[in-house]
Amino acid sequence: MKTFLHILPFGLLFPIAAAAEKVELRTPATSFVIELAKGAEPMFVYYGPSLTATDAANLGVPTDANWSHLSLYPAYGATHMQDEPCLAMRHADGNLSTQMLIDRWERRSVSDTAPNGEPRQGEELTVYLSDPLYPVHVELHYLAYADVDMMEYWTVIRHDERRNVTLTQYANPVLPIHRDNVYCTHFTGSWAAEAQLSEHALEPGTLLIQDKDGTRNSGMRRNEMLFALDGPARENEGHVIATALLYSGNYRILVDTDNTDYHYYMAGPSPDNAEYHLRRGETFTTPRSAVTYSTHGTNGASQNFHRWARRYQLRHGNAERMILLNSWEGVYFNINQEGMAQMMRDIKSMGGELFVMDDGWFGTKYPRLTDNCALGDWEVDTTKLPEGIDGLLRDAREAGVKFGIWIEPEMTNTVSELYEKHPEWVIKAPGREPVTGRGGTQLVLDLANPAVQDYVFSIVDRLLSQWPDIAYIKWDANAPMMNHGSQYLSADDQSHLNIAYHRGLIDVCQRIRAKYPDVIIQDCASGGSRVNYGLLPFFDEFWVSDNTDALQRIYMQWGTSYFYPAIAMASHISAVPNHAVFRTTSLKFRCDVAMSGRLGMEIQPKNMSDEEKDLCRQAINDYKLVRKTVQHGDLYRLNTPYDADRQAALMYVSAQKDEAVFFWYKLETMKNHHFPIVRMAGLKPDAMYTVTELNRIDKSPLSFEGQTFSGAYLMNHGLLLPADHDVEWNRRNDWASRVLRLQAR
Numbered sequence: 001m002k003t004f005l006h007i008l009p010f011g012l013l014f015p016i017a018a019a020a021e022k023v024e025l026r027t028p029a030t031s032f033v034i035e036l037a038k039g040a041e042p043m044f045v046y047y048g049p050s051l052t053a054t055d056a057a058n059l060g061v062p063t064d065a066n067w068s069h070l071s072l073y074p075a076y077g078a079t080h081m082q083d084e085p086c087l088a089m090r091h092a093d094g095n096l097s098t099q100m101l102i103d104r105w106e107r108r109s110v111s112d113t114a115p116n117g118e119p120r121q122g123e124e125l126t127v128y129l130s131d132p133l134y135p136v137h138v139e140l141h142y143l144a145y146a147d148v149d150m151m152e153y154w155t156v157i158r159h160d161e162r163r164n165v166t167l168t169q170y171a172n173p174v175l176p177i178h179r180d181n182v183y184c185t186h187f188t189g190s191w192a193a194e195a196q197l198s199e200h201a202l203e204p205g206t207l208l209i210q211d212k213d214g215t216r217n218s219g220m221r222r223n224e225m226l227f228a229l230d231g232p233a234r235e236n237e238g239h240v241i242a243t244a245l246l247y248s249g250n251y252r253i254l255v256d257t258d259n260t261d262y263h264y265y266m267a268g269p270s271p272d273n274a275e276y277h278l279r280r281g282e283t284f285t286t287p288r289s290a291v292t293y294s295t296h297g298t299n300g301a302s303q304n305f306h307r308w309a310r311r312y313q314l315r316h317g318n319a320e321r322m323i324l325l326n327s328w329e330g331v332y333f334n335i336n337q338e339g340m341a342q343m344m345r346d347i348k349s350m351g352g353e354l355f356v357m358d359d360g361w362f363g364t365k366y367p368r369l370t371d372n373c374a375l376g377d378w379e380v381d382t383t384k385l386p387e388g389i390d391g392l393l394r395d396a397r398e399a400g401v402k403f404g405i406w407i408e409p410e411m412t413n414t415v416s417e418l419y420e421k422h423p424e425w426v427i428k429a430p431g432r433e434p435v436t437g438r439g440g441t442q443l444v445l446d447l448a449n450p451a452v453q454d455y456v457f458s459i460v461d462r463l464l465s466q467w468p469d470i471a472y473i474k475w476d477a478n479a480p481m482m483n484h485g486s487q488y489l490s491a492d493d494q495s496h497l498n499i500a501y502h503r504g505l506i507d508v509c510q511r512i513r514a515k516y517p518d519v520i521i522q523d524c525a526s527g528g529s530r531v532n533y534g535l536l537p538f539f540d541e542f543w544v545s546d547n548t549d550a551l552q553r554i555y556m557q558w559g560t561s562y563f564y565p566a567i568a569m570a571s572h573i574s575a576v577p578n579h580a581v582f583r584t585t586s587l588k589f590r591c592d593v594a595m596s597g598r599l600g601m602e603i604q605p606k607n608m609s610d611e612e613k614d615l616c617r618q619a620i621n622d623y624k625l626v627r628k629t630v631q632h633g634d635l636y637r638l639n640t641p642y643d644a645d646r647q648a649a650l651m652y653v654s655a656q657k658d659e660a661v662f663f664w665y666k667l668e669t670m671k672n673h674h675f676p677i678v679r680m681a682g683l684k685p686d687a688m689y690t691v692t693e694l695n696r697i698d699k700s701p702l703s704f705e706g707q708t709f710s711g712a713y714l715m716n717h718g719l720l721l722p723a724d725h726d727v728e729w730n731r732r733n734d735w736a737s738r739v740l741r742l743q744a745r
């Protein structure tokens with residue numbers, strides 16, 4: 001194959017090959033086409049709705065862009081001086097320039113095991129690149145799923161130079177997005193206010209989204225991003241590209257918009273203070289990116305992510321989740337045996353299936369009475385729990401519920417037996433005192449250290465081997481990296497800490513899942529600071545936020561639903577005034593919000609009246625009727641809480657479209673406020689649906705209770721919902737919400 005030089009403006013020379021081949025990867029509804037030629041760089045051609053064979057054959061590399069920009073893998077220093085590079089390195093001899101050209105490529109059918117342990121099928125394209133001057137080799141991998149509209153891509157970097165090569169940038173390949181009228185949506189927040197939606201037009205310049213927490217990566221900035229290609233995002237119409245980095249560590253995402261016709265999206269682990277010394281023969285594999293394309297708006301993109309997640313990226317994504325009571329907001333650290341047994345009986349009496357004992361159960365030399373000690377000392381505090389875990393499991397059996405337990409295995413406190421024994425296990429800058437976090441004493445253990453990995457594994461291993469009846473673990477992580485330093489890594493390799501920590505974490509998770517495939521594990525980190533697809537293959541669900549206020553949860557769950565399915569969103573009914581925002585919402589409203597996710601409770605039932613317990617019993621009972629639809633159905637976001645009309649609505653529709661559940665929330669009460677009718681979505685137009693109100697508190701039924709309507713009517717018009725509840729005068733308040741079950745006849 002002959003290579004010639006393409007002359008670019010400004011006299012730059014850029015090698016391209018004479019005989020190029022176009023390679024198309026397909027998912028059920030999308031095509032991705034790239035152009036490959038030996039000795040050239042891999043070039044972007046197309047990503048979008050499925051192409052016909054003729055279209056695919058006739059497409060070429062778009063000519064309206066600067067050549068060098070449509071390279072999928074620009075490397076720094078030889079031809080890509082003006083572009084944001086995916087790869088930059090210092091070679092062993094100090095040379096900072098790299099050029100990655102194609103050696104060969106291959107496609108293969110994939111029939112393997114997805115990260116969550118489920119079998120999967122697809123097709124994978126591997127493009128092998130190398131530098132003509134140095135023995136540096138990169139594989140670009142693209143995997144297209146056969147049954148879901150999702151493509152994953154990642155790289156593997158290695159070299160045969162005599163001495164170490166230093167990687168200074170290592171992002172995944174570029175995804176070019178044509179500059180039409182592109183709006184970008186991403187998510188920001190803080191503790192107790194996670195996943196707030198932010199949407200804006202993409203402007204010239206570079207949009208940088210990055211997280212530097214170190215241990216967790218989603219509390220303040222999420223690594224998922226959505227691009228509406230034809231104006232501001234619409235839920236059920238319009239073309240949308242949605243993408244996520246499947247990674248738990250620090251990341252950097254760039255969207256570069258220069259003087260060409262494309263926006264260039266690039267994501268990878270953050271290279272900040274993280275240069276990596278790659279040994280000869282060692283491989284450096286980047287975390288995967290996942291991308292989908294929807295012609296059905298934002299909601300279509302969310303559905304694609306949810307389907308892929310439930311099948312391949314979330315542990316036990318096909319199972320149903322139990323309804324649970326978690327002890328945290330109910331008793332905080334005031335744990336004792338009778339208190340736990342009482343909570344078990346109470347949740348059982350309301351129809352729940354699982355009780356989880358949160359923080360505060362451990363520590364003997366330093367009992368965990370508050371948050372300033374004992375992390376790492378995972379021995380039962382027998383003053384609080386004289387009969388230990390055996391006694392708790394017995395009580396759970398007697399109450400008729402499963403039992404779960406809280407741990408925070410990556411952490412310790414300066415006040416702990418673990419730290420006394422292993423001060424060398426904590427993350428700490430050399431020569432300095434460690435910087436502490438929560439409680440003034442919390443420290444992060446150094447998962448770069450294999451001994452620490454073994455120890456973290458042993459915490460779970462011990463619990464589950466000694467007490468195999470433990471059905472659920474809440475795995476928490478309540479501290480960021482507060483100073484830089486590994487006491488395990490060499491002085492030269494201190495910059496490996498961020499990468500090595502997360503490799504260590506994943507390694508531990510893999511070991512746990514190899515030995516304990518069935519246990520349910522919740523991914524929690526100061527609330528929603530670890531909502532990422534890097535970890536979810538090992539976890540069944542995540543805690544959305546430490547803020548359980550129903551009103552603010554509507555916003556947080558809304559934002560989270562863009563990329564994550566309801567089955568993974570732990571959503572709990574809690575007490576009022578709410579412990580995070582001190583708002584008093586009605587119990588009905590709290591139940592209705594919690595029922596739109598994985599329903600649970602986070603409350604002291606002892607403090608509830610019989611009437612309140614009855615309402616929760618009814619909510620739990622009703623949730624069981626629609627649990628399958630909420631947890632496995634397709635989500636339709638109908639009315640955003642961010643709009644001025646002060647209502648929010650969403651629904652879930654079963655795959656067969658024979659069952660649906662509709663949620664409506666009033667966000668604000670103003671007299672003489674007129675709520676537009678919410679049109680439903682996702683139903684079969686010609687099917688007839690019978691409507692039943694769930695979790696009803698009104699004295700009289702809604703006018704349409706038990707009536708049957710066509711899917712067409714429900715989607716074209718919708719049901720007229722009263723803005724208030726019909727309850728006794730002295731029970732009125734300013735909260736209103738509805739949950740409607742639709743069953744096709």
Ligand code: GLA
Binds near residue numbers: 358359478525527546
């Ligand atoms: C974190 C979690 C909470 C709770 C506490 C316990 O804040 O997000 O749900 O488990 O820790 O200390």
